[in-house]
Amino acid sequence: MHFEKLRYIIESFFVIYTICLFAVYLILAIVSAFELFKNYQEKKITNYDAIISTPFAPLITVIAPAYNESVTIVENIKALHGLYYPNYEIVIINDGSKDNTLEKTIVAFDLEKVPYVYDYKIPCAEIRGVYKSCKKAYGNLTVIDKFNGGKADALNSGVNLAKGDYFISIDVDSIIDPYALQKLVKPFFEETDKKVIATGGVIQIANSCKIKDGQVVEINVPDEFLPRCQVLEYNRAFLMGRMAWSRMDGLLLISGALGLFDIEVVVGCGGYYTKTVGEDMELVVRMREYMVNKKVDYKVVYISDPLCITEAPSTLKVLGSQRNRWARGTIDTILLHKNIFFNPKYGFMGMISHPYWVLFEWFAPLIETFGLIYFLVLAILGEIYWPFFFVMLLFVYSFAIALSTYSILYDHLVNHRYKKKSMIIKLIVTSWLEPFLYHPLTVYWALRGNFDYFIRRKKGWGKMTRTGFSKPDEETVKS
Template structure:
């Protein structure tokens, strides 16, 4: 009897998740339909020549990024934007990251006073490119990604900064796109996140994507599907109601003044990206300024995805631990009407569905397995639960793929779209259970206060990677 009740409770939970995903699909369709009717080229040119366009400092924290940093920097140099500077922060790398940059971009050492708005590890040296005078290299003692970004903020001269991972590639119009809501709102939008896609398999030359392909390894292709679902559905929906708690550190823009006032990035926190966004929301509600954090759905940033189970496990374990850590650090905001929709809706959603939802989902899988092998459980409930999990994990992923194909030109080959859709239908049976286990591992690491960052092993992005 008790076991049957547990099965029904799990089924009800999954039903709520499906309901929220239906809302997300509806919201995403409405938002993308509106954007599809706009003439992007006209908007880009309008903002490019607009006298109110804001100058931006682009910050690239780099630790042992010798494999991909040159391609990433080329993509930043190629950006179409009226006024910007690029600051690579070498966070005490033990490889040749700094030496490669100094040699490739003919950098010379310069001497400039770096303000101390935020406390960071010691600065070692500052270099400027002779080929591209707007490109700088800041070398410092190792302090982690958050500390490196804080050092970059201190050096930045402009009122907005864009953070991008050292292994990422930006489309040439990406900065214009992500700055649109900030410019259009006259500064009321204080942070904006861009859409992030998987770059593995794409043909890349001098920081630009020459041809879109897919990396024909199931583990990487499933991450393509997963990213599409997260960005095309979840974040579009949350952004519509100003409830975005996560904007990817791979590509995001912030008001420098707001971030300094919020205390900057938090060193020692695993999920420094989410932590900063939550701190910004808390500051906004405290000041009652009505400012917003938005997500920009256009595909603008391409990043290297883990190609092995070992590295993917590290990444997902870290993401899960970082999410729970930020929610716990700001637990006073949960169900607190003082923080509006962030406290009353966003925090409960993230606690229930993104945080501890992995435990409930895993219980659902275990229930199905026991029902199949013992026959002692409610088989009807188990069958319904299995169908619900397939709908949740696979069908909505397929919707995301089709919406992406409708609104973008990233995957133009029918064979690519068909391959990804078919693979999405298998997610429930192998990929989803794996990521659930890793997410739960992250939860237990948080409970044990075990801080394990793990290092992302890069293969680099460029030619010769395609397996299509």
């Protein structure tokens, strides 16, 4: 009798949780569709030349931390000099690299060490030197050489040196679209009722794309299976997830690969937190919390344009390390800001966004694993009604494929990145395989992330292998 009651409670929980999860995904898909259509209509009438030509364009500081990035450092700095924006500076931070990242940069851009008055508005590791180029063509380039402190610490050093009203944080191993700055700064011009504190854009996968002189010349679907699955993930996350959260004013994450921030707000709330591996999400949450406490109406905006392209992990080891870090960063941010959870003081963020991340991002892999164990126990006991099981399996599988297919459709209609039908077909076929071949791995890596966070107390970033955009060499870097 007790077993039947316990079984009823467990299975009722699974049913309710699954219905809520599917409902949330469906709502996000619908809301993102409206937001994407709105953005698509606005892009057709937007005159970006006005932003380029205006004398009132605010100074933007482009901050890019680099740790052992000698494979791509030169061509990526060159790419940053091709941005179509009238008023920006570039700050590269050599975060104690152990390879020849700094030396290659000095030679390529004719840098020399200069005396510099440095204001530590935000604490960061000691600066060893500041370098400027002797060439006029690179007059807006500044390179900071500092002792290693991690990505968050490096970004803080860049914020301290920044002269602009806004700064854009990017990964130096990524390539941003030449029009990224004008598109990211546009919401800051448009909003009058609320203060825009941050904007972000869609991230693309660079694997198998052709890149020349720091510019993307041909977009291709990745040849390898793991990067193709990540294309689907990114489409769902950016076009179906973050666009919807932006529309509902509940966005808690702007990717560390590309984000534009109000420097005054970032400095006011203490800069990047250096004791977490999820510094990008943690900063956005803290900025939002800061604005609520200051009682200032604010907004965080996401843009549907693909503004950045980055190399995705192509091996299980490297991808697992990345997802482990993402899981630990999510848990860290949630717990650091646990006071927001179901707190009406923080409005939509407190009542919807933060609980969503707890229940459906952090807990989802844990609940899914428990459900699998529960299913295996019932199967051993002969308690499974197999016809019903296969109907539910087909329903869940169909729902997963539908979400991926819609994300592919959204991307094709809005951005039209993949020109050939064969590319779309390749992604659709990948979406059929992903639930069985890729999804279990992401669940396992999330579980490892929880284990490493709570049991092993792991704090490091792990390692990532870069192949570079144009060279076959391999190099281990801090990821």
